[in-house]
Amino acid sequence: MSNEHMAELLFPDVNQLPADIYSLYPPRKLPSSALVTRFAPSPTGSLNIGGLYATLISERLAHQSNGVFFLRIEDTDKKREIKDSIENIIHSLLYFGVDFDEGPLFSGNEKGAYGPYKQSSRIQIYKVFIKHLVLEGLAYPCFCDTDDLQKIRINQQKLKVTTGYYGKWAKHRDITFQQAEEEFLNGKPFVIRLKSTGSSDRRISYHDLVKGPLEFPENNQDIVIMKTDGLPTYHFAHAIDDYLMGTTHVIRGDEWLSSVPIHIQLFETLGFRIPEYGHIAPIMKQVGASKRKFSKRKDLDGTAEYYKEQGYPGIALSEYFMNLINSDFEEWRMANPHQSFRDFFIHTDKMNASGALLDMNKLNDVSKDVISRLTGKQVFDHLYTWAKEFDSELYFLMDKNKEYTINILNIGRTMKKPRKDYAKWSDVLPMIAFFYDELFEKDVLSGYQLPTNVSFDVAKEIVLGFSKTYKFSNGKDDWFNEIKELAGDLGFAKDMKQYKANPDHYKGHVGDVAMVIRVALTNRTTTPDLFDIMKVMGEKRVFERMQKFILS
Structure with a gap:
C-alpha cells in the first residue's frame, strides 16, 4: 500500500496507466523481416559527419528491408539546445539524401502515426511509466543533494570501492512513505531512481550487430530516470520511445557501449522487447x-x-x-x-x-x-540551387545566362567516358569563368598567359590568320585541318612526328598554334576540348575575342 501512496504523492496529476499508452501505439503492421530504425539527435548544433554516417546506416537498414526509418528529436535538455538546430538537422538529412518516413517537418508539423517525435512533447508519457515503476516498487524518490552525493563518493574513495549510488550506498533506496512525504512537503527537490537488481559480480552476454559477441558486468547502479525538473534522463526516455515506436535496431557510436548494461536492464525492468544494438567506431x-x-x-x-x-x-x-x-x-x-x-x-x-x-x-x-554521371541540365540545377545560397556571383551569372551555362556544363558529358572535372560545386566557377565575358575581360586586364616558346607578335599572327579562314559551320575535322594548314603557312610543323624529326627547322608544332588560339579565347592553357568550347561560345563571341587579342 505504501508504494501506491508514494506514487500518488509524487505524481498526483498522472491518471493514465501504461495500458492507456499502449493503446495509442499499436504494433506496426510490417513483415517480420522489416526493420524499424531511427535517428535520435539532440538539437545542440550542426549535424556532425559521425551522426550522418550512423544515420545513413540506419536509413539503409530500414529501407532495404522495406521497413521504417524515423527521426526523433531528443530535446529534453533545454539548457544545451541551440536555436534552429532542428531545422539544420532536417535540412542536412534531406540534402544528403537520407529520407525519413516519420518525424518533425520544417513547417513545425509532423508526419507519422507514432509521435510526438520531439521528446519535450512526450513528458506526460514518461511520467506514466515512471509512476508505474514507483507503484511496483521498482523505482523510488531520492532526495540527495550535491553535498550528500559528494560525501558518499568521498567515503567510497577512502574505502577504495566502486563509486556511485548503489546497494548500501543508495541512501534512499528503502525510503519509507512517511520519510518521502516529509521531504516532499518540505519542498525538497528529488530525482527518481531505478532500483537496480543487478550485481557487478554477474555478467551479461550481448551480441552486437557490428562488434559481435560481447560481455559486460551487470549494472548495479540505481540510475536516475527522472531529473529534479521532472524531465526524464536520456536512458529512460529512449527506452520508452524505442519500445512504443517499434524500434527494432539501433545504430549508434561506440561511446554508448558502456551504457548497454543499463539499457538492457531498463528494457527488462519495463517488460519491453530489447532492440538490437550496433555500435560503430568514430570516423577518424x-x-x-x-x-x-x-x-x-x-x-x-x-x-x-x-x-x-x-x-x-x-x-x-x-x-x-x-x-x-x-x-x-x-x-x-x-x-x-x-x-x-x-x-x-x-x-x-x-x-x-x-x-x-x-x-x-x-x-x-x-x-x-x-x-x-549527371547531365548538363542536372548539373545546372544542382549548381544553381547551391550557388543561390553560397555563391552570389555564380548565381547571378547562371540566372542571366541559363541556356548558355547548361551548354557549358554539358561539354564532355555526352561521351562514353565523360569528363571528371568537378569534385564539388565550389570547383565549378574557377573552371568555367572564362566563358562569361565580364569575368574574361577582368582576367585579361593583367595580360594573356601565352606559352613561353611563342612571342606575342607571332601569337597575333596566328590568331589573325585563323580568324580569316575560320568558319563556324565547319565540323571538327575541317576545323583542325584549317589549324594544320595555318601552322604550315606560319613555319610550324603540321604534326608532332614531323616536328620531332627536325625540331630546329620549325618555330614549333601544330599544338603550339592550337594553344595560342586557346589562350586568345580563354586565357587558359588547359581547358576542355577547344572545338567544343568554340561551339558553345558561339560565332559572335569567338570572333570578338579573337579581335580583342589581335588589338591588344
Whole structure:
C-alpha cells in the first residue's frame, strides 16, 4: 500500500496507466523481416559527419528491408539546445539524401502515426511509466543533494570501492512513505531512481550487430530516470520511445557501449522487447602522420554543413560513406556503374569495427564520379540551387545566362567516358569563368598567359590568320585541318612526328598554334576540348575575342 501512496504523492496529476499508452501505439503492421530504425539527435548544433554516417546506416537498414526509418528529436535538455538546430538537422538529412518516413517537418508539423517525435512533447508519457515503476516498487524518490552525493563518493574513495549510488550506498533506496512525504512537503527537490537488481559480480552476454559477441558486468547502479525538473534522463526516455515506436535496431557510436548494461536492464525492468544494438567506431581524421577523432570545437570539416557549403553533392558524401560501411561496395559499384547506391544491400557484420578514416582524396574521386554521371541540365540545377545560397556571383551569372551555362556544363558529358572535372560545386566557377565575358575581360586586364616558346607578335599572327579562314559551320575535322594548314603557312610543323624529326627547322608544332588560339579565347592553357568550347561560345563571341587579342 505504501508504494501506491508514494506514487500518488509524487505524481498526483498522472491518471493514465501504461495500458492507456499502449493503446495509442499499436504494433506496426510490417513483415517480420522489416526493420524499424531511427535517428535520435539532440538539437545542440550542426549535424556532425559521425551522426550522418550512423544515420545513413540506419536509413539503409530500414529501407532495404522495406521497413521504417524515423527521426526523433531528443530535446529534453533545454539548457544545451541551440536555436534552429532542428531545422539544420532536417535540412542536412534531406540534402544528403537520407529520407525519413516519420518525424518533425520544417513547417513545425509532423508526419507519422507514432509521435510526438520531439521528446519535450512526450513528458506526460514518461511520467506514466515512471509512476508505474514507483507503484511496483521498482523505482523510488531520492532526495540527495550535491553535498550528500559528494560525501558518499568521498567515503567510497577512502574505502577504495566502486563509486556511485548503489546497494548500501543508495541512501534512499528503502525510503519509507512517511520519510518521502516529509521531504516532499518540505519542498525538497528529488530525482527518481531505478532500483537496480543487478550485481557487478554477474555478467551479461550481448551480441552486437557490428562488434559481435560481447560481455559486460551487470549494472548495479540505481540510475536516475527522472531529473529534479521532472524531465526524464536520456536512458529512460529512449527506452520508452524505442519500445512504443517499434524500434527494432539501433545504430549508434561506440561511446554508448558502456551504457548497454543499463539499457538492457531498463528494457527488462519495463517488460519491453530489447532492440538490437550496433555500435560503430568514430570516423577518424588524418592529422600529419597520426589519426584522431573529429573535434566539434577544432574541426570545421567535422560537420555535415561544411560539406554542403563546399558544394559536395549530398549523394556524393552518402556514396562515399557506403565505401566505409561495407568494403565490397566499391567492387559492386564497378560492376553497376549506373545504379543508385541504394540498390546495394549493406550488412552490419561486414562493417569496419575500428575507426574508418575520412579520406578526402577518395571522397573527391567518388564525388567526381557522381557528378560525371549527371547531365548538363542536372548539373545546372544542382549548381544553381547551391550557388543561390553560397555563391552570389555564380548565381547571378547562371540566372542571366541559363541556356548558355547548361551548354557549358554539358561539354564532355555526352561521351562514353565523360569528363571528371568537378569534385564539388565550389570547383565549378574557377573552371568555367572564362566563358562569361565580364569575368574574361577582368582576367585579361593583367595580360594573356601565352606559352613561353611563342612571342606575342607571332601569337597575333596566328590568331589573325585563323580568324580569316575560320568558319563556324565547319565540323571538327575541317576545323583542325584549317589549324594544320595555318601552322604550315606560319613555319610550324603540321604534326608532332614531323616536328620531332627536325625540331630546329620549325618555330614549333601544330599544338603550339592550337594553344595560342586557346589562350586568345580563354586565357587558359588547359581547358576542355577547344572545338567544343568554340561551339558553345558561339560565332559572335569567338570572333570578338579573337579581335580583342589581335588589338591588344
